[in-house]
Amino acid sequence: MSHPLKVTLTRRYRFAASHRLHSRNFSDERNRELYGKCSNPHGHGHNYVVEVTVGGPVDPATGMVANLGELDPFVQREVIEAFDQRYLNEEVPEFREAVPTTENVCREIYRRLKSFPSARLERVRIEETSNNSFEYTS
Numbered sequence: 001m002s003h004p005l006k007v008t009l010t011r012r013y014r015f016a017a018s019h020r021l022h023s024r025n026f027s028d029e030r031n032r033e034l035y036g037k038c039s040n041p042h043g044h045g046h047n048y049v050v051e052v053t054v055g056g057p058v059d060p061a062t063g064m065v066a067n068l069g070e071l072d073p074f075v076q077r078e079v080i081e082a083f084d085q086r087y088l089n090e091e092v093p094e095f096r097e098a099v100p101t102t103e104n105v106c107r108e109i110y111r112r113l114k115s116f117p118s119a120r121l122e123r124v125r126i127e128e129t130s131n132n133s134f135e136y137t138s
């Protein structure tokens with residue numbers, strides 16, 4: 001067991017947030033065409049499920065690719081505290097410009113987590129509903 005095979009670890013996290021799909025670059029009519037009921041001015045909510053995948057060699061001393069005792073507080077601090085029970089359009093600064101589609105939420109979560117120190121961030125996958133999931137892979 002000395003070869004440095006890569007192993008990935010995927011951990012699930014959850015947060016609840018509201019958003020409105022609306023771009024200032026388009027007219028109200030165009031926003032309604034593009035985003036339909038998701039552009040309702042008063043927003044709507046989702047229970048998001050986020051899968052975070054990190055990978056790398058298994059540390060021979062610990063037998064682990066990453067320690068959940070490090071990953072959990074990192075994700076909690078960088079993402080969950082910033083997103084949970086928030087109106088994403090106003091309370092997460094990046095979404096004052098970018099439309100908080102789940103595609104963009106994936107990219108933003110990836111950006112916030114890529115500096116995780118003890119393993120390489122490989123993937124962020126978000127389930128927005130039981131029918132829709134989005135994934136950002138490096």
Ligand code: NI
Nearest residue numbers: 019038044046
């Ligand atoms: Ni939505």
